[in-house]
């Protein structure tokens with residue numbers, strides 16, 4: 001570096017001389033091929049560095065009356081040069097004040113993420129019900145026996161519990177049964193939580209993750225997703241349930257889809273039904289996907305069992321709330337469906353495990 005000799009010791013010309021050195025250091029940091037260690041040696045090296053040379057040429061050689069002015073500027077310059085080095089080593093972009101914006105440089109691009117197919121399907125199902133005036137309810141995945149079973153009319157030791165292959169939390173045996181923790185096996189406990197918090201009328205959709213002790217295979221996963229629904233008001237009948245679900249299936253799968261209801265059993269609904277839709281692949285003619293029946297079973301539903309309202313009232317009293325779910329005045333329906341199976345049908349996914357594999361080659365297909 002060429003260091004001119006100082007002849008003029010006014011503050012203005014000292015400022016100009018130091019500024020030009022500062023600019024040179026700044027440009028060196030921003031230059032292509034910048035290397036931190038090389039810059040440190042060149043500028044801050046104790047024996048050969050530019051700052052050492054400037055100290056010798058400007059500071060040491062200065063007349064005594066200018067020493068203080070030059071010393072202050074030299075210290076500031078050293079701090080600035082050290083600052084450039086630290087910023088550049090940390091990856092910050094140091095742009096010389098004089099350099100303009102180079103529009104010919106390639107831009108830095110950020111890969112945009114997309115919704116996971118399960119999250120997307122779940123949001124679409126929830127959206128269908130939101131447009132009918134339903135609110136969204138959520139609840140915990142670690143649940144107590146009371147919410148997952150007892151209040152939903154699964155008595156202790158009742159065989160209906162066996163259908164739920166429950167994963168229980170360890171070391172709960174010291175607690176009363178209703179307080180023991182488990183991984184929720186369905187989203188239905190959020191029905192109870194919601195009714196404890198709110199008085200009727202109630203219209204809720206409840207999306208969420210659930211867990212069961214199922215061995216993983218092409219159609220089973222120990223973690224999966226459900227969307228639950230609950231509608232409680234005066235004069236709610238089975239026709240309201242049928243009309244609501246028929247509309248929801250048409251809104252989700254297309255207006256040509258038909259629904260049919262079969263008697264079934266769930267402890268928390270009476271009567272209960274399984275709902276089938278006409279096969280979305282063959283339109284009902286019969287194909288491999290619907291096992292040549294023309295129908296696909298999709299969800300469970302029913303009229304809320306009065307025993308559930310009673311359990312809610314009982315618990316509301318224990319919590320100091322009014323028992324407002326008066327079974328002489330109100331009724332309701334509920335339904336529950338598996339999101340994974342619906343997403344697999346919709347996107348033609350043959351193995352449920354792919355939804356949980358985190359494999360980018362699979363996920364990128366939904367981008």
Ligand code: DAH
Pocket residue numbers: 185186187188228229266269299300301302333334335336337
């Ligand atoms: N909770 C049920 C299950 O996981 C699904 C279900 C069936 C939910 C009927 C409901 C219902 O709300 O009414 O097997």
